[in-house]
Amino acid sequence: MVLATSNMPWDLDEGLRRRLEKRIYIPLPDDEARRHMFTLNLRNVDVGDDVSIEELAAQAEGFSGSDIHLLCREACMEPMRRLIANKTALEIKQMKDEGRLPQAPKVSEDDFRKALESTAPSVNLDDVAKHEEWQRIYGAK
Incomplete structure (x- = not known):
């Protein structure tokens, strides 16, 4: 075969x-498949209560499975980007070494909105x- x-x-x-x-x-995945893909991609992610999988699936119409994966990764990076904004690599390393690097906040609806602005269907x-x-x-x- x-x-x-x-x-x-x-x-x-x-x-x-x-x-x-x-x-x-x-x-391309339909609405139900996109909801399932978002659920799978975000299963180990601390997502805020303001995030709606149904709304994300609707906004991602025309996205492939790979596009949805990329969108989720991009949104998940936003909280970390905010934490390390205006810090040098040395400052970040020192914070990490000293255990002072705070845990990233939950991924919010705004994080997904920003990710949607920079992620287009392929x-x-x-x-x-x-x-x-x-x-x-x-x-x-």
């Missing part, structure tokens, strides 16, 4: 495409349409 993936299946050699008998298009609507057309022509029925 061979399992293969491609972000650009239209670039596959015709001979290879013929040998890959089942061609399945996996679309897939555009033209790419989605192209994938759907390829699936219509070559995909498993």
Whole structure:
């Protein structure tokens, strides 16, 4: 059995495409899948009470699973960035060595808002349409 993936299946050699008998298009995650992805990505994160997974999932429409992971990582860095703002690397190291580096606060709705401003979906609507057309022509029925 061979399992293969491609972000650009239209670039596959015709001979290879013929040998890959089942061609399945996996679309961008829907709202339910995005909620699940946020839940998984944030399972070990101290998230503020003001953060709504449902709202995040709605705001991340058009995001891939990788985009959602990146968005969560970016939001989780915001509290730490605030803690070390205006400090030199030496000051941060001394604080850490002396046990004075405070624990980062919870990740807030504002942290996600800021992350959303700097994180864009990696897939555009033209790419989605192209994938759907390829699936219509070559995909498993």
